[in-house]
């Protein structure tokens with residue numbers, strides 16, 4: 001790969017390739033049927049697919065970008081250096097025009113947030129469309145690029161070449177791998193958690209009076225619903241999500257013209273020493289111009305709880 005290609009494009013190109021390969025690891029574990037489920041806490045599952053996919057992603061990216069900080073969801077005990085990893089890059093990303101303000105980013109400025117399998121609870125239940133691989137790229141505090149790979153997209157086609165899709169986005173460039181569709185006007189469709197529902201989420205949704213509620217798994221999958229025009233807002237008035245859940249979705253959504261913030265309207269910090277928990281909840285909208293409208297409907301009591 002030409003070293004004159006800006007670092008940020010080389011990282012996105014490698015992340016696109018690595019996310020696709022991690023998706024195959026996730027499908028292979030499901031095919032084998034030995035999921036190796038562990039509960040890391042309360043309603044917080046990890047499977048062999050989470051472990052193997054993270055190991056592969058971090059091994060590969062560390063080898064290519066040794067000066068970049070990489071933070072993954074699963075514990076470092078799951079990470080073993082792999083000697084035989086291939087260091088491919090997606091050529092279409094390398095051909096993209098780099099936004100001028102990102103041309104001279106260096107490795108020490110970058111943090112990569114890895115969620116090797118988002119939607120683990122749904123994966124264990126066979127709700128395979130809800131699963132994504134998330135690789136988010138931050139420069140300083142800001143999420144500026146992201147890759148969302150959906151390994152079981154078109155799974156029913158049974159043709160290995162047509163299974164899975166990868167969407168990537170870069171601030172100042174836009175999104176690729178997907179043609180965003182605007183949500184229907186004059187409607188209020190909200191997507192929220194399927195497996196981590198709480199009374200506070202219910203109270204927030206009651207205040208927002210949605211025409212339709214889509215309860216699905218995964219932060220990545222919910223942002224895909226926003227991009228597909230199937231929902232207007234993703235509302236998670238709870239502290240359970242982490243930075244690896246939101247870094248890639250936030251960057252991709254913003255590159256498309258949407259927005260993702262906490263429930264107070266502030267952006268999360270993705271620098272390397274930041275806390276991991278998104279304690280102030282998550283609010284995402286397909287159209288950034290709608291964001292304020294949804295923020296205003298968050299009950300004061302819920303705002304005070306999410307600090």
Ligand SMILES: Nc1ncnc2c1ncn2[C@@H]1O[C@H](COP(=O)(O)O)[C@@H](OP(=O)(O)O)[C@H]1O
Nearest residue numbers: 044117118119120193195196217218219240241
């Ligand atoms: N209370 C909680 N405890 C642990 N993880 C939580 C959580 N609430 C949300 N999450 C994590 O946030 C992501 C999106 O959640 P949800 O599908 O409920 O909207 C999932 O990521 P993972 O599947 O990668 O762990 C989920 O585990």
Ligand SMILES: [Mg+2]
Nearest residue numbers: 044045073120
């Ligand atoms: Mg998890």
Ligand SMILES: [Mg+2]
Nearest residue numbers: 115118119245
């Ligand atoms: Mg996740």
Ligand SMILES: [Mg+2]
Nearest residue numbers: 073115117118
């Ligand atoms: Mg995960």
